[in-house]
Amino acid sequence: MIDFMKYLRLNRIGLVCLVIVVCCPAVALAQSGGAPLGSQTLGRAYWHVFVAYAIAWLLVAFWLAAISRRLGRVEGRVDHSVDD
Amino acid sequence: MNRSRMKKISMSFGILGVAAILLLHYMVFFWVPTELSMGIVQRIFYIHVPSWWVAFISFGVVALCSGVYLWLGDDRLDAAAVTAAEGGMIFTTIGLLTGPLWGKIAWGAWWTWEPRLTLALLLWFIYLGYFLVRRSTLNPERGKRLAAVVGIIGVLDIPLIHVSVSWLRSLHPEAVVLNPDGPTLDESMLATLLVGLLAYSLIFVCLFTVRYSTELVDRATQMQDV
Numbered sequence: 001m002i003d004f005m006k007y008l009r010l011n012r013i014g015l016v017c018l019v020i021v022v023c024c025p026a027v028a029l030a031q032s033g034g035a036p037l038g039s040q041t042l043g044r045a046y047w048h049v050f051v052a053y054a055i056a057w058l059l060v061a062f063w064l065a066a067i068s069r070r071l072g073r074v075e076g077r078v079d080h081s082v083d084d
Numbered sequence: 085m086n087r088s089r090m091k092k093i094s095m096s097f098g099i100l101g102v103a104a105i106l107l108l109h110y111m112v113f114f115w116v117p118t119e120l121s122m123g124i125v126q127r128i129f130y131i132h133v134p135s136w137w138v139a140f141i142s143f144g145v146v147a148l149c150s151g152v153y154l155w156l157g158d159d160r161l162d163a164a165a166v167t168a169a170e171g172g173m174i175f176t177t178i179g180l181l182t183g184p185l186w187g188k189i190a191w192g193a194w195w196t197w198e199p200r201l202t203l204a205l206l207l208w209f210i211y212l213g214y215f216l217v218r219r220s221t222l223n224p225e226r227g228k229r230l231a232a233v234v235g236i237i238g239v240l241d242i243p244l245i246h247v248s249v250s251w252l253r254s255l256h257p258e259a260v261v262l263n264p265d266g267p268t269l270d271e272s273m274l275a276t277l278l279v280g281l282l283a284y285s286l287i288f289v290c291l292f293t294v295r296y297s298t299e300l301v302d303r304a305t306q307m308q309d310v
Contacts (some may be wrong), residue, residue, distance in 0.1 A: 012128055022236070038285070045123055045124045045125040045189050046124055047184070048125055048128065048185040048188065048189055049124055049125060049127050049185075051185055052128045052131060052132070052182040052185045052186070053131060055177075055178065055181045055185075056131045056135065056178045056182065057183060059177055059178050060174065060178075060287060061146060062290060062293075063171065063174045064291060067294055067295045067298060070295075070298050070302070071294070071298045072105050074229065074298055074301050074302045074305065077302075078301065078305055080217050081305060081308060
C-alpha cells in the first residue's frame with residue numbers, strides 16, 4: 001500500500017513536471033506577445049509607415065509654402081511702398 | 085535684430101535641420117532594429133513623438149509670449165505667439181494623424197476615446213479656437229488679448245496629456261523616455277528618437293524665425309499704410 005502511495009506521488013510529481021514543461025513555452029510566448037503583431041499585417045503596416053511619413057512632410061511643406069507665399073506678398077508690398 | 089541677421093539664423097537652422105532629417109531617415113529605415121512585438125509600424129514612433137514634442141514646445145512659447153503680452157502689451161510678443169501657435173497646429177495635426185496610423189495596426193482601431201487621445205484632440209481644438217477668437221472681434225487689439233487668454237488656458241492641457249497615461253486608465257503606451265526609472269528604450273532606438281527630436285526642433289526653429297520676421301515686417305507695413 002505504501003509502495004503504491006509512493007508510486008502515485010511520484011507519478012503526480014511527474015505529471016505536474018510534464019504540465020509545466022509543456023505549458024512554459026506557451027506562457028512565455030503569451031507573455032512576449034505571441035506572434036509579432038507587425039508580421040500579422042506586414043504589408044499593411046508598411047503602407048501605414050509610408051503614409052505617416054508622407055503626412056508629416058506634406059504638412060511641413062504646406063507650412064513652408066504658406067510662409068513663402070506670405071513672404072512674397074509682404075516683399076511685394078514693401079517694394080510697392082518703396083516705389084511710391 | 086535686423087532682417088538679414090534673422091535670415092542668416094533661419095538659414096543655419098534650416099541647413100542643420102535638413103541634415104538632421106536626412107540622418108533621421110537613414111537611421112529609421114536602415115539602422116535601427118525592428119521592434120519585436122509591434123513590427124515595422126513602430127517606426128512611426130520616431131516622427132510621432134518628435135511632432136508632439138515640438139507641438140508642446142510651441143504651445144509653451146504661445147503661453148509665455150501671451151502672458152508677457154498681456155502684461156507689457158508689446159506687439160512683437162503677440163507676433164511670436166501667433167507664429168508659434170501656427171507651428172503648434174501643424175505639429176499637433178501631424179501627431180494626431182500619425183497616431184491612428186500606428187493604432188490601427190497595434191490596437192486594431194483608428195481611434196479610441198481614451199484619456200490621452202481625447203485630451204490631445206482637445207488641445208488641437210483649443211488652438212483652433214485661438215485663431216478663431218483673434219478674428220472674432222471688430223477691434224483687433226481686443227482679439228489679440230482674448231486669444232492670449234485662450235493661449236494661456238490651452239497650455240494647461242499639456243501636463244494633463246502627459247500624466248493621463250499614469251493617472252487614468254489609458255490604452256496609450258506609457259512614457260519610455262521621461263520615465264521616473266530612466267529610459268526603457270533600446271539604446272539604438274533612443275538614439276534615433278533623440279535625432280528625431282533634434283531634427284524636428286531645428287526645422288521648427290528655422291520656420292519659426294522666417295515666419296516671425298515676415299509677421300513683423302507685415303505688421304510694420306500695415307501700420308505704414310494706415
